[in-house]
Amino acid sequence: MWSRLIEHRDVTSQTEPDQDPSPASNEVVEADQVVDESLQEGKQSAFLRSHATTRLHTTEERIWIALTGHSADWRRVPKSEFQCLAVIAAAGPNGVLQPDVTTFTGQDKRSVPKRTDALHQKGYIVKESCLGGGSKTSLLRLKRFVTSEESTAYHQVDSNATRVETHDKPLTLIRYDQWFDDLIRLLKDHDGIMTVDDLRFKFVRSDPSKWQTRH
Numbered sequence: 001m002w003s004r005l006i007e008h009r010d011v012t013s014q015t016e017p018d019q020d021p022s023p024a025s026n027e028v029v030e031a032d033q034v035v036d037e038s039l040q041e042g043k044q045s046a047f048l049r050s051h052a053t054t055r056l057h058t059t060e061e062r063i064w065i066a067l068t069g070h071s072a073d074w075r076r077v078p079k080s081e082f083q084c085l086a087v088i089a090a091a092g093p094n095g096v097l098q099p100d101v102t103t104f105t106g107q108d109k110r111s112v113p114k115r116t117d118a119l120h121q122k123g124y125i126v127k128e129s130c131l132g133g134g135s136k137t138s139l140l141r142l143k144r145f146v147t148s149e150e151s152t153a154y155h156q157v158d159s160n161a162t163r164v165e166t167h168d169k170p171l172t173l174i175r176y177d178q179w180f181d182d183l184i185r186l187l188k189d190h191d192g193i194m195t196v197d198d199l200r201f202k203f204v205r206s207d208p209s210k211w212q213t214r215h
Helices: 002-006 034-051 062-068 078-091 098-105 111-122 174-189 196-204
Strands: 013-017 054-058 123-131 135-142 154-157 170-177
Touching: 002 013, 062 078, 078 098, 078 111, 078 135, 098 111, 098 135, 111 123, 111 135, 123 174, 170 174, 174 196
Parallel strands: none
Antiparallel strands: 013 054, 123 135, 123 170, 154 170
């Protein structure tokens, strides 16, 4: 896969200057030292170490197609919006919280919401209201990563801009629309009447964090 990738006409590889690969990258894993599973892991590790300083680059046109589905068009997606889009795409399928986009792009926090709204309206991203990190915010994901089958109220995402200590663990947030759908479904299943305690138990039994039980 690596060979085919670096041979692509739109891809170039470059080794970072002044950072030679670790000597450990030349280590050979002997077959008689480990079992087959460990040997395979050793080969993978050696490969990764040997390319630790290698960076792959592609063309601007290829990046635009990957992120937007069309060729470069700075009128359609201004530079400031494209920077936000790149950060959202880099977060992968789990997405990123809006405060983190502000941090990573270095843009004014008053402008980022308008730019992510524009990206959502143009169909490049999915923007959802959520409760994450102790406050109401937005979950942002590249549209191509979002499937129509998603229906869970809880979602996990890595975040550095929250008021809740996560101890380097993924942050669990609540997606408001799905949470409301679950609420209505529960009420219908109980003839429209449930106690607050029963509702709370149904919603937080899988992740009874204190901040969730208060909302």
